[in-house]
Amino acid sequence: MPIKFGTDGWRDIIAEDFTYANVREVARAHAQALRAGGGQSVVVGYDTRFQGAGFARVVAEVMAGEGLRVLLAREYLPTPALSFAVVHHAAAGGVMITASHNPPQYSGYKIKGAYGGSATPAIVAEIERALQHPEVYRGPAGSIGPLDIRGAYYAQLDRQLDLETLRGYRGTVIHDAMGGAGCGWLTGYARHAGLNLDLRELHGRPDPLFHGVNPEPIPQSLGELMGLLANETGTALGVVTDGDADRVGAVTAGGRFFNSHQIFAVLLRHLHGRGVRGRVVKTVSGSRVIELLAERLGLSLLETPVGFKYITDAFLEGQADEALAVLMAGEESGGLASRGHIPERDGLLNSLLMVEAMAASGKSLDELFAAIEAEVDFRHHYDRGDLHLGAGFDKNALLREAQGYREIAGHVVEGVKTIDGVKLLLSGGASAMFRASGTEPVVRVYVEAQTPEAVRAILDEATRRVLALDVGQPV
Known part of the structure; x- marks a missing residue:
């Protein structure tokens, strides 16, 4: 099953990989992980995307079938309201059907922990394990009830x-x-x-x-x-x-x-x-x-x-x-x-x-x-380029090459951070960062400098270097 968890859950294109069948499998694995941790209840919400209410209903039905008490949103609601509802109702976790800022053709399955925030890597790992090793639940069914959180939020x-x-x-x-x-x-x-x-x-x-x-x-x-x-x-x-x-x-x-x-x-x-x-x-x-x-x-x-x-x-x-x-x-x-x-x-x-x-x-x-x-004593100017690249583009090769850059647009590299992607600390307080998206076929280039002219020059040069490695085109 082509399911890949990114920085905040799973996102995919509706009807291609984000299907009712795949959502059922993820919901079943999520329910299994919650039960394994002693969880008994879960909160489910959705945004305004196509079929959001339908996907949320499927999640609720699967999780109730797995023995959990489910509170299902009556209408679309913001993710922070859903996250607050998890804490307010002392649930074991939450599910938000949303692809956040992604284009309209995407939907997603955001996972929330019992603390009312994004799932930690440990929680995601438990769900991934349950996806690989599903178990048959033979206990009593749970229930589905309505969620109305607006007043409390x-x-x-x-x-x-x-x-x-x-x-x-x-x-x-x-x-x-x-x-x-x-x-x-x-x-x-x-x-x-x-x-x-x-x-x-x-x-x-x-x-x-x-x-x-x-x-x-x-x-x-x-x-x-x-x-x-x-x-x-x-x-x-x-x-x-x-x-x-x-x-x-x-x-x-x-x-x-x-x-x-x-x-x-x-x-x-x-x-x-x-x-x-x-x-x-x-x-x-x-x-x-x-x-x-x-x-x-x-x-x-x-x-x-x-x-x-x-x-x-x-x-x-x-x-x-x-x-x-x-x-x-x-x-x-x-x-x-x-x-x-x-x-x-x-x-x-x-x-x-x-x-x-x-x-x-x-x-x-x-x-x-x-x-x-x-x-x-710092003048902030900033821009970001999102580069949609060809299917064969080697993002790792780009990151390796970026670590070897000595200057960009006349700004000398004074330091390198590899916490995530590659961030080059440049002379004059400027910086250029290269990072591959975890949810889209995109390389992002982030630039900060103390003048708009410097930002433009650094971003243009960084973009040319990325595109020179492949046939991708900037958007």
């Missing part, structure tokens, strides 16, 4: 936010839900919490085709939102959630894209200012600004491979040992988590925290980040 957001400060914000916020699982959830929370902000929805109708874009909060998918904010000034803000609403992006007044590194820095500074303390955790693809800011604030920093499961491990260590508690963690792709919540990305919470940071300071996100740049 909103109450959890209440506990994470400074509602008095948030209610003082009077600006305009546009939520681009991209047709995904965040549709209606942010406006619903605003009504619940009595917020007075001018909150508008863009692409707030659920759509399995995501209104014609890939549901990822990156500039290529946000042209309409940028246009709406082009003539706005001050603290007007556009917040973006991806297909299952765990990742976040932002567009500021004037139609400027505000990337995930900038969001991470602003929220870290804001939460620290609220008195929250702990470690800072970032994936290796994250910005140097985070490293410099953590040092400036006197906070320890942990760098991990790409994949939120590694960040989850750090949160779990912090729950077991207060000295290792995590203040905030994040990844380049817009997944951010903070202390006191579930160890999970939450695009809705992070959207509201951005508004709270502006309300508390009276400044825009651009102004808040500019102050951080001045504080750490």
